[in-house]
Amino acid sequence: MDHDPDDHPEVPGHRLLHVIGAGSSSVVWAGSSPSGEPVAIKVPRAHPDPVSQHEAQIERQVLLGVRHDHLVSLRDVVALADGRVALVFDLVVGATLASLVASRGHLRPGEVVTVLSPIAEAVAALHAAGGTHCDISPGNIMLTTEGRPVLMDLGAARIAGTGGGAVVGTPGFVAPEVRSGGAPTEASDVFSLGAVAWFCLTGNGAPDTFLRLSDETVISHTGPHLAGVIGRCIDPEPEVRPSSAQLPRLVFDAVAREPLEVVVGADQASALTHRIRAEAAGAQPPTPDRPRPWFRRRPAARP
Structure with missing residues (x-):
């Protein structure tokens, strides 16, 4: 009922x-x-x-x-x-990554690192516990008023390797093996993370294809900085993709991160923002043992 x-x-x-x-x-x-x-x-x-x-x-x-x-x-x-x-x-207060990209068109590579590397760490933690998210997409990533990215909507999450048949996920961010009826796995979550990176840099989801894209094709859409990582993540063969444990470091090492400020108002999509272009000086690569500041607070610029 x-x-x-x-x-x-x-x-x-x-x-x-x-x-x-x-x-x-x-x-x-x-x-x-x-x-x-x-x-x-x-x-x-x-x-x-x-x-x-x-x-x-x-x-x-x-x-x-x-x-x-x-x-x-x-x-x-x-x-x-x-x-x-x-x-x-x-309860997480903020605006979605989808709203941010819609209001801006696309993010800079360093901003993608700021958002994606900690989200990839969160996914790795979920995988280590035996789960898969199954619906990683820009609409399920929230940016809080402090600028912290948070992966939302665990309602679709399940035990790794279970639940084949019905396709779960957001179009443009679902791995080809899942679209073909396979069960979601850790590798299919990694595909979704790569598709999110593609979206951040282009404003569109990853290409709906079962074919491997050439390096030149990926670079022509995403630019050179993150193309290598994204290409591996969205490879149609799951075994070619990096593990979720490897991905945070691969993203972090690809290009210097760049902080961004999130402003939430009555109209979240239009209030979202005022990008902060300051470099993240002295940033250290992610480690499992030591927390690191992913964001630098700045007063929001007035339009």
Whole structure:
């Protein structure tokens, strides 16, 4: 049974305030937790079948154990009285990478490094826990008001190598083997990260092809700085792609990163921005042991 998005579901222990997003399978509400903290609550429109429900329980246990600064945290899983299950996430305030690129046309290579390298680290952490995201796309990457990129929407995430058949993901960012009916894997997430980089530099998703693109073709679209990394990530053969553990360093080493400032206003797409062109002097490559400042705060330039 599907539920009208205008319905106000009862999520035990939580207060729902207003809808902040709606898709074909779920509605996301801004709300508050039992302790009063702001949260985002994702409520499915329909009841899952018993098999899907069992798989989802396993996947959610994996997601509850993953914590990373650039990955939205799944805080709780709450059963509703009608049998549906709501997912409770940290509420992230900002604007999407899709909005930023739409308002600007494209990003500079150094800005892509600033966004993509920490997101790739978050994906590697998810993979290390045994999960795959399955829907990495510019619409699922949020840039907070502090300029921190955060990978959102873990609602599609699943255990690596499961769930073949139905194609899950955003067109333009889905690996060819998944489009052909294969199960999502770590390698298909890496393809999506490469497609996001392509989008940031061109304003378009990766080419919808099952053929390997020549180096010249990739460079002609993305420019030379990140072409090598992107070409490997979007290769039609999964084994050619780098691992998610390798990718953050490959991106970081490709070109000097460049901070960017995110401004969120009443119209997020138009308020987003005022690019900061200062160099990130003294930046160090990412390491798993030492946190590093990915952003430098600057007053927003007035248009």
